[in-house]
Amino acid sequence: MHAEILFENGWVYTGNDAGPVRADLTVAAGRIIAVGRPEDLNGTVTPETRRVDLDGQLVVPGFQDAHIHPIFAGIEMLQCDLTEAANAQEAVALVARYAAGNPDTPWIVGAGWSMDFFPGGTPTRDLLDAVVPDRPVYLVNRDHHGAWANTAAFTAAGITRETPDPAGGRLEREPDGTPAGTIHEGAMDLFNDVKPAVPYELAYQGLLASQQLLLSQGITAWQDAWVPIPEGGHADHLDVYVDAAKAGDLKVRVTACQWWDRTAGMSQLDQIVKRRQRVAESSDPLLLNANTVKVMVDGVAENFTAAMHHVYLDHHGHHTENRGIEFFETGELQEFVTAIDAAGMQLHFHALGDRAVTDALDALQAARDANGSNDQRHHLAHLQVVRSEDIPRFAELGAAANVQALWACHEEQLDTLTLPFLEPGAEDRHYPFGELAAAGARVVAGSDWPVSTADPIAAIHVAVNRTAPGEDLPALGPESQKLSLKQIMDAYTHGTAWINHLDTDTGTLEPGKLADLAVLDHNIFDVPAEELHRAVVTQTWIGGECVYNRSTDATDQDRKTRVLQ
Template sequence: MTDVGPVREEAELVLLGGRVWTGDPRQPQAEAVAIGDGRILAVGRAESVRALIGPRTRVLNVHGRLVLPGFIDNHTHFLDGGFHLLSVDLRDARDPQEFARRIAERAKTLPPGRWITGGQWDHELWPGAPLPRKEWIDPYTPNTPVFVTRLDGHMGLANSAALRQAGITRQTPDPPGGTIVRDPQTGEPTGILKDAAMSLVYRVIPEPSDHEYDEALRAALREAARFGVTSIQDITEWAHWPVYRRAHQRGELTVRVYARTPIPEWERQRELVAREGAGDQWLRLGGFKGFVDGSLGSTTALFFEPYADAPQTSGLLHSQMFPEGIMKQRIAAADRAGFQCSIHAIGDKANALVLDIFEEVIRENGPRDRRFRIEHAQHLRPQDIPRMARLGVIASMQPYHAIDDGRWAEKRIGRERCKTTYAFRSLLDAGVRVTFGSDWPVAPLNPLLGIYAAVTRRTLDGKNPNGWFPEQKITVEEAVRAYTIWGAYAEFAETVKGSIEVGKVADLVVLSRDIFAIPPEEIAQVEVLYTIVGGRIIYAAR
């Protein structure tokens, strides 16, 4: 074991007595880490690192526990997650009755006219998997507008009060890229709105106050600290940017934020960066996020072939794809201006369309280190996997979705298309850079659940104990890299963070068990004992 770091100054914090997985191939393992001024001063043998202990040094003996680089989540809706923590929670409602009861209980606590939002419901948990209807909740919410979304964020249920405020009637046409679900007998809206149709309600929901935004961010930061998340690559609405800036100015940020704003307004970010700069290592504007399609659970992910359980549809193009050709124009212009583009694609046709656009833009704009990303890269045709590698496109994936969707995906698209669904192994073997995250609050923020999902592929219903399409499993080390150094690469920060090396920021986590040594199926029960960001302990398990 070699020692790294010639620095000989007093450390502020020293971690001793652990197994340090550095992520640095030159020195994969270490016994101790010294930290000062928010950065790593030394990594190596305990006796060498002890030389940096002075009278003011805090020494943390981790008693043989595993130390990792801080987790980098490649895809969050972070403020939405904070609001979810503070709103009605329908994620584990097991039947329509429980769904309605929780909304009714929430309505009792609110004054008339105050909206109920949040939700994260999953109708696939319910007997028969019916989509909810406004009639389920209307009796309890006559004067309380409700709009609660499915956990994938691509459809939601509005009650009658919300539909009235939005002006949605049986005569309202479906917007491009969206669907107003209607009763087949009466033609009346059922309350379910998919993708672009959701904006009809979103535009009438009052904007949260600055105080409400700040409280949501604080709740989200506490959640991130609890799970060892030290950096996020966020899907950032423009209304969220001032919230992050306020927290940064007050010194309250305990995660590093790489913010990606909506691609339709890409010029706005270009102008802001030209005026004020992209930011710093705590808060940085990181390019743009666009959409090509919707989600599998909402049958709005775009496929070449129809859905097996809904043969009348092959999914939807997102509204950002209209008018035809606009997405390519925006990506090409943003790329010429030097910005990174990250595009959401779920279905196999959506992924192929994104790769077509990326390939054209690369050819037209010429070579540069652009690191195009596909967010989710969920369902791929076999021939598009080597194409991703050839184009240098990053697969920004969220492995928990595999063990969640895996309960019902075959019913929706058939077994053959599922063979290259969440194709972690095939992508890595082809040479694609794969990074991991959560899509929180669509899925739990906990990276250890993501690692568990990627390594075991055991679906949540317990029906695949050996893994759902087990040939797509990856190793624990590959999954950890996808949550650390490969995540740093995806935001052009691999020289700054993502591994435990001298000079890098001191973002680390200490785990309760060694996930490299225990049976993979036990990883889901492992807990974070300490989270360290910028050399400061921001979370310690009780």
Template sequence: MKLYLLYNATFYTFQPGQPTVQALAIGNGKILAAGSVEETEAALPLRAKRFNLNGLTVLPGLTDSHLHLQHYALGLQYVDCETPTRAECLQRVTQKARNTPAHTWIRGHGWNQNVWEEGFGNAVLLDEAAPNHPVYLTAKSLHAAWANSLALQAAGIDQNTPDPPDGRIQRDESGKPTGILFESAMTLVEKVIPEATLPQVRQAIEAAQPHLWSMGLTGVHDFDRRQCFMALQELEQAGLLKLRVVKSIPLENLEEAVEIGLRSGFGSPWLRIGPVKCFADGALGPQTAAMLQPYEGSSTDTGILFLDSEEILEIGQRASTSGLSLAIHAIGDHANHEVIKAYAQLRQYEHQENRPHLRHRIEHVQVLHPNHVSLLAQHDIIASMQPIHATSDMDIADRYWGERARFAYAFQTLAALGTRLTFGSDAPVESPNPFWGIHAAVTRQRHSGYPSPEGWYPQERLSLQQALEAYTVNPAYTAGRENEAGKLQPGFDADLIVLEEDPFRTPPQRLYEIRPLKTMIAGEWVWER
């Protein structure tokens, strides 16, 4: 049995009464005692191991509250095409082909022809790099892709293939496809790439864990689907799941879940059922997020609302008969308002039925009408937000939303009103590195310092304490695990990260550089640099 002491570090506990301690006693994957070295030693047998942490800093393990685990994990197996030269990218494809059975698809991501002196690639070059594999490499922008001849063949793309609506097949002078595909032409290939099998997904997730640990993540709230859930169960049963996972249920499975009687929170400390996930609108980039007023520069375009408050209420009532909470994607101020209205009615319904508040959440909450900012706290709605989106998207937010961007990614406004914020990355859309999110929330700047020394809408900056709580205490609350996770406190999960530098003493502009030295999950050192 593993019983031991960690001492000689600053342990930030996130317990209000005792913000730091000098030592932790750990046993059976849980924190046994937190306090002075003397106090914690008394909780342990004489022969228990002692780990001197040499004055380092310890935080509770961090949780990403919005991530697509399967897609992130599979993406890690793609060839990294973000190379200084095209030649190097091709070399990596050659390398990958050597380690991949012939005729298996090779995927890659991240190229940018503007960075490459040689410009765009073509199918012939890729054929040389990997003559026996279909190859498909997406551009960093995700608006273009580079395929080889086997991939084009598999998709049935030749000189007779017309450009699809909203897409273009790049062609040479003779009309022959070059291998570069734009926009909807990409789907011609994507739809013929075989889906990953369950063993592949399981293996990819297993292999992704060290990447997440290395960034300080000990938990995730996942928004992928059935296959991901099955892979996670297999990993847990094999003792290979070393990540606390909250697994959402897609709306399409709501009826099945209710028929079985599955509740949010059912499961183990490793893997548990989360909320039912649905979509109220689209996204900012393609201007499909549902807005109350037209996008800047348009007099009519207000995006697309997928679900109005009545439809959401109906879903919510059905889900709540089974104790299932909701997580609803809402980007635009209109979509957010519809979700808030539905949740307000759902709170009344819960009250009438004499049921407790479920941990309902809105995913993204990207822009709110000023009249609605107070409603999340009022109706006990969790704001699940991705700070990195604020800094990635600030320019297009300004462009499309104009002055409405004042309450875009409005972290501090919401927090000051008493809203519970829980943070994530939406990986693989963005990096899951939580310190990138923390940096974005605290500085409202990109790593470069852009756009200004104060950051974008600096009144929305959070304190470091607030940002860290949104990665620790609040995700635990959101998952219904507030009495066993998210703090360094007796009886809680021994999930923690050891840092070389104290983030409370790090200049905010450098927070994104932090990476843990070591990560512990359930009392086990799962990762060391």
């Protein structure tokens, strides 16, 4: 077969080798036909072959994100976007500017504020009232486990001092019980009936906006970790993906992870299976599938809703009675996990606290006991704290560790809102990626964008160093929790390809695989670890098509690829 494209004069990391090799790579009909020395490829290269001069750059398999929220992120970028704020004052100023620029918008909705901007991580309604007193304002925080609202929003939702905290959530309150402004977890649902629905066109444009940014970061596939059955007039994100695939607008390979509604019970499984089938009948499985179910087991540590075996401490270091929130009773969790597994679907767990990890692994054990072993490739995401006795269970159960490596470093939110309230020694057990890998767990990687940047290079830097780029803080935890560059590169490529059941066709650069690849401006295997974050994606290719070229496609959004959010 004659080569249509030749990548020459550079380095190639195939994923099967210990490191990059000096080699050329040829492509035909969207797939790789050879990787090797120039003299070995002469028989396939013709005068008509398109030559791509790498000029010493590094070709790697395309990055694949195992836990991301692109449509929600795109919608938020097109609304009141607070991700660029550096402090509380800037966040409020951005709200004021957005409100002034959108005077006819009935509600100001958006996201992206950081908890560490505010004392205790809980902003108050009066800050918003000062700049937008006449319209409801509702802003989700960066980790999407809480929101900030003004007085008009609470009034519109009918929330008063008499409103009880719902199951699985709570309201921050003033001394007399009046809502103070911050809403946690399930209490966010109290606004569902009054917030404006997200229209289809906004969701579609959000997908395209996100895809443009993610392609510039070398991302060629992802697992969307939150695709709910729509309610209240909101656009159906599954329809958005299906329509984008049909129209040729969807370039990346997507696994749509269907959301398990904790209020809907077992009856939703039939609809989830039917939605999976609808996608299977309408879409190329190499481009789009919906064979995964997302289960939110607990909350997050910053607002004390991550489910822990040990109680949280108070501001004086004394034990409280709070061990976080488990969104399901043990029996209920095991019942529906077993049923989902029996339906041939993959489980994708949000499990952040160590008790949530135990619960998720116990549920997978119950499913295996009932259904036997299979190739569903279940995975647990986040894994902020894991008990030592649960570490080997990942390999035993074939459950992958889905890591968000960017978070595994000292930063203000962790150091002020989390570590002081956990038991002594918790820092050494934080994000135990190295320990999981050493115990034989399969490691896959994701970003959780827009919770934090989707940039794989930034996450790779932290995984290797356990410090954020440019920071002089000590590394988080012991050396044993670090991953090697190869380990995290493989997690971001063929690890996630395996999770997405795309490993037969993607994830490594070898003959027969699809030509899904990214080009980095230099060989990151040949630089000091503290310089890893300086690498830049210059090209992204999917199926032999160049879908991003930094020299011609650079936009204002490119700057976001280098920012830790």
